Amino acid sequence: MSAKLAVSGGEPLLKRSDFGNWPVITEDDWRFVNEVMDSGIVAGGTAPQVTALEREWAEYTGAKYCLTTVSGTSALHMALAAAGVGPGDEVITSAFTFLASASCAIHQNAVPVFVDIDPRTYCMDPAKLEAAITERTKVIIPVHIQGLPADMDPILEIARKYNLFVIEDACQAHGATYKERMVGTMGNVGAFSLNNFKNLCGGEGGLFITDDEDIVSKGSLIRCFGDEVDEVSHRRKYNASILGYMYRNQELPAALTRGQLKHLDANNDIRIANADYLTAELSRIPGVIPPYCPPECKHVYFMYNVRFDPKAAGVDCSPRRFREAVEKALYKEGMLVGQWQTVPVPAQDLFQSKLGYGGSSYPWSVNEDKGIKYDYSVDNFPVAKELCDTYTVVHGIHAPNGRDLMEKFVGAFRKVFDNLDEAIAHADDEIYPGADGKLYGAG
Numbered sequence: 540m541s542a543k544l545a546v547s548g549g550e551p552l553l554k555r556s557d558f559g560n561w562p563v564i565t566e567d568d569w570r571f572v573n574e575v576m577d578s579g580i581v582a583g584g585t586a587p588q589v590t591a592l593e594r595e596w597a598e599y600t601g602a603k604y605c606l607t608t609v610s611g612t613s614a615l616h617m618a619l620a621a622a623g624v625g626p627g628d629e630v631i632t633s634a635f636t637f638l639a640s641a642s643c644a645i646h647q648n649a650v651p652v653f654v655d656i657d658p659r660t661y662c663m664d665p666a667k668l669e670a671a672i673t674e675r676t677k678v679i680i681p682v683h684i685q686g687l688p689a690d691m692d693p694i695l696e697i698a699r700k701y702n703l704f705v706i707e708d709a710c711q712a713h714g715a716t717y718k719e720r721m722v723g724t725m726g727n728v729g730a731f732s733l734n735n736f737k738n739l740c741g742g743e744g745g746l747f748i749t750d751d752e753d754i755v756s757k758g759s760l761i762r763c764f765g766d767e768v769d770e771v772s773h774r775r776k777y778n779a780s781i782l783g784y785m786y787r788n789q790e791l792p793a794a795l796t797r798g799q800l801k802h803l804d805a806n807n808d809i810r811i812a813n814a815d816y817l818t819a820e821l822s823r824i825p826g827v828i829p830p831y832c833p834p835e836c837k838h839v840y841f842m843y844n845v846r847f848d849p850k851a852a853g854v855d856c857s858p859r860r861f862r863e864a865v866e867k868a869l870y871k872e873g874m875l876v877g878q879w880q881t882v883p884v885p886a887q888d889l890f891q892s893k894l895g896y897g898g899s900s901y902p903w904s905v906n907e908d909k910g911i912k913y914d915y916s917v918d919n920f921p922v923a924k925e926l927c928d929t930y931t932v933v934h935g936i937h938a939p940n941g942r943d944l945m946e947k948f949v950g951a952f953r954k955v956f957d958n959l960d961e962a963i964a965h966a967d968d969e970i971y972p973g974a975d976g977k978l979y980g981a982g
């Protein structure tokens with residue numbers, strides 16, 4: 540006989556106090572942050588913490604140049620601007636990603652085009668990439684999703700064939716590798732986010748890396764209003780030579796990032812160990828599909844993604860309803876599970892309405908007025924759609940959490956999967972699974 544599920548009034552297996560907080564703050568964070576407070580220098584494009592972080596991230600990734608930015612989104616936008624993307628151009632990205640991988644194109648007056656994902660890796664499917672390319676395509680933005688590198692070799696080959704610029708959205712994959720190559724260094728530019736959830740955290744912030752001297756000088760101009768700097772005196776000329784933005788980072792986030800960077804590899808190793816343990820245990824439960832990592836990749840598990848298959852679990856239930864039932868039951872057991880993206884990005888209202896600047900049809904109308912149509916029907920992205928129906932994210936695999944908590948996670952999965960009929964009976968209960976805003980500071 541198995542215990543009564545928490546979803547039908549039984550005792551939950553986990554408490555919120557079982558979960559440790561992310562990010563993990565150490566002496567290194569205090570030391571660098573105190574340096575800022577002691578120096579009295581809190582900002583500036585060439586201020587000490589910002590400059591040191593740029594040097595250290597270039598060293599860590601092996602890139603020639605690094606610029607810090609206010610966010611991952613601004614790093615992506617800077618890259619598009621530096622690549623010379625403009626009105627009427629098309630930018631290709633993955634259908635399963637965060638909005639910013641696509642909205643950065645709109646911010647540059649370009650049109651996002653989506654490619655469906657590979658059913659095992661959830662990254663852009665290179666086999667479907669070529670069909671999305673037109674004479675207007677300028678850039679491909681592969682996304683290293685949830686910590687797993689995209690299949691870069693075929694993507695880079697197609698980019699070379701069509702002479703396209705490649706911006707890696709590495710916002711979820713600090714330290715991940717593809718065939719021993721660091722993510723962010725395979726395309727023309729790599730963009731990273733430093734927001735509070737990410738594997739490398741500065742509170743907020745971003746990093747832009749490249750080996751291209753011309754792109755880094757353009758990026759640097761764009762980051763600070765497009766305002767020229769005198770090469771001899773290092774003074775700003777207050778003459779904008781090109782259109783720029785205000786995307787400079789500050790000393791406190793840069794200092795915190797430097798402290799966190801000292802522990803990035805160790806913290807990634809903890810995520811990997813926790814994920815490997817969960818994968819080994821959960822793959823023994825029929826109906827649970829743990830994440831897949833191809834042998835040539837190092838996955839850094841920004842998110843631990845689990846899919847559910849009612850048929851394999853031996854129950855007669857639609858895949859979407861089954862996922863909702865299991866997710867709600869796990870959540871009531873005290874697990875922090877819940878969906879991240881609920882639909883493929885092109886299914887969001889912004890793309891369905893194609894209403895951009897000021898509620899106008901711009902930037903799409905630049906091309907649609909010439910008879911070119913953009914079809915964002917979700918049916919064009921069946922693999923991403925199916926994933927969104929059937930997955931959930933298991934939160935809490937980050938440091939300082941370890942084996943004890945992972946064993947409780949497995950216990951909760953076993954309890955729910957031993958009582959599936961009971962869980963399904965509660966599929967329509969008003970329960971709202973997700974991460975706990977108080978724990979993760981999501982607000």
Ligand SMILES: *Cc1c(COP(=O)(O)O)cnc(C)c1O
Pocket residue numbers: 609610611612613636637639640682708710711731732733734744745
């Ligand atoms: C977090 C994230 C971004 C944006 O980063 P911000 O720092 O929040 O602007 C972009 N792309 C992906 C895939 C992300 O996960």
